[in-house]
Amino acid sequence: TQLLEQSPQFLSIQEGENLTVYCNSSSVFSSLQWYRQEPGEGPVLLVTVVTGGEVKKLKRLTFQFGDARKDSSLHITAAQPGDTGLYLCAGDLSNTGNQFYFGTGTSLTVIP
């Protein structure tokens, strides 16, 4: 059983298109993080969302935490080839930031 399900698993789009990646769970998280991982490297944090309903923007990336803190989405506007990578969500089940569980990942390819 996967604690955090991400969809889609693979996504291939043309440069300039918009896309949304979803991270869903039946569990409530005290916080949720989005990472990007390049092959052979560790995940790099993009954003942390803590409050239900919270929306954060990072340039062309918009992150939203669900009102019930069970789900999150990542929306990329006008995707560029440099956005290509593996996007991971990770939720913290504890209130102490000590127990993060990663989602299944979404592999994004942006074609020039």
Added chain:
Amino acid sequence: EPEVTQTPSHQVTQMGQEVILRCVPISNHLYFYWYRQILGQKVEFLVSFYNNEISEKSEIFDDQFSVERPDGSNFTLKIRSTKLEDSAMYFCASSSITGGAGDEQFFGPGTRLTVL
């Protein structure tokens, strides 16, 4: 910019051997973590560590695994008797002194463990 470092970058070992993976967390961080990622699979939480003791651990972190902070800078993961299925990328991470919800975890580059 401070970063988490891990050594070695690649470790090859025979089944049944003990391995120690080493990490140097960011210097003012007090919360430390180990994760593993089997090739093609998701990142899996193993253990978190604070104040010289395990804070949380997953079901993966059985008696074959142990963690230690032997000095003021290193954080190690020991696998006592490696199995083929232990082959994976092992990531160390650290977070800030508050350890509260929403703390950013900074990941190291990983150690690729190959068990033959």
